Amino acid sequence: MKKEDKFRLVIVTGMSGGGKTQACRYMEDLGYFVVDNLPAVFIPKFVELCKHAGGHVGKVVLVVDTRSREFFDTFIHTLDDMDRDDVPYEMLFMDASDPVIIRRYKETRRRHPMAPSSRISDGIAKERERLAPARAKATYIIDTSELKKVELRDKIHRLFGTNEGEQMSINVLSFGFKFGMPLDADLVLDVRFLPNPFYIESMRHKSGAVPEVAEYIAKWPVTQEFLKHLDGMLDFLVPQYVKEGKSQLVIAVGCTGGMHRSVFTAKHIYDRLAAKGYPVKIEHRDLMKNDVREHVREEC
Structure with a gap:
């Protein structure tokens, strides 16, 4: 999408433990309105509401991932519908290597959404398979395996920053x-x-x-x-x-x-x-x- 467009929609998805939360924090710093864990079926209606908000919501991030469980199955269909209707959007896919994701989950002691009662590696394999169609549609893919926080922030700023409203x-x-x-x-x-x-x-x-x-x-x-x-x-x-x-x-x-x-x-x-x-x-x-x-x- 061109930077001069008044409304900018970025859909963030990707692997659990891939850095979506940190990326969205940096996008909030850039003035984006972030909605986390939105069921994909609600995306078209939400976009329509934002466009009719009188310019009050100009930059939006929607986070859609496997936490939405059965709702996630409609994600690709929703994106296909948006493509067919020429709804402009960008998609950021956050990724990381399996060992890094496992380490991050071990450090935080959280359960993987795709493997709440089994091994983390099993959940990662299931999630990669389920996310493959979304990854193929991604506008940008960021692998955070070797990225420091400041490097991730710089990437987000380069991809989604503008000259408006984000000067120190x-x-x-x-x-x-x-x-x-x-x-x-x-x-x-x-x-x-x-x-x-x-x-x-x-x-x-x-x-x-x-x-x-x-x-x-x-x-x-x-x-x-x-x-x-x-x-x-x-x-x-x-x-x-x-x-x-x-x-x-x-x-x-x-x-x-x-x-x-x-x-x-x-x-x-x-x-x-x-x-x-x-x-x-x-x-x-x-x-x-x-x-x-x-x-x-x-x-x-």
């Missing part, structure tokens, strides 16, 4: 150390070494985003040197995170109370990243925990 999002967060560090931060910057406007009466109750306060913090040589190194670090790090496939980056900037120096630095980071075209948001977590009766509306 960046959240810049200012905070005060006296209120505790944010638990979800990827990078934490401590800017308590910068000159503190708190000790100047006229600036004490104004945030670091107010021009007067920002100019005071920025005028010092230590601040200018710090920002120069900070910009260089961001220019290097952010593209590396994008290349690695990270979906979200949280940059936390802390000072004592989360009102002056952290707010100033967070805004500097936000402005620089926004100017470079990154999807970035800013939040001042602890600003309202301070005495900010004046100039509350002047920040960012």
Whole structure:
């Protein structure tokens, strides 16, 4: 299917223990709506409902496998009907070698769906035979026997990614150390070494985003040197995170109370990243925990 199509349907099937669950997690990260273990007979009706959802469901993954038992027998017939009616879809078949599947089941201590009370190898043989027609129809086949998780993710991104809605999002967060560090931060910057406007009466109750306060913090040589190194670090790090496939980056900037120096630095980071075209948001977590009766509306 062409990437410009508004609705994209991917059917995921394959061997139990072949990596379907992990693949679907990566596809969810790409913005796909995932429906697991859907009986094949319901696929045409579900697709019809999605197409009439007013564009709210644009990318769908349907997982159909042997867990559906007797319903699975209709799978190939359903695909044949969809082919005849020119219903566009792609099919991803997840596979792995028998020894790898056996090892994975041994590690998880789960029962194989095709051999609930017999040997895992017997279930694998039955499932391969039953899945052979579906494998023959597959658009893509991924063998995860030797794949690391990051390699599987990269394959999924190459096959099913687009340029829309999956660029790494960046959240810049200012905070005060006296209120505790944010638990979800990827990078934490401590800017308590910068000159503190708190000790100047006229600036004490104004945030670091107010021009007067920002100019005071920025005028010092230590601040200018710090920002120069900070910009260089961001220019290097952010593209590396994008290349690695990270979906979200949280940059936390802390000072004592989360009102002056952290707010100033967070805004500097936000402005620089926004100017470079990154999807970035800013939040001042602890600003309202301070005495900010004046100039509350002047920040960012």
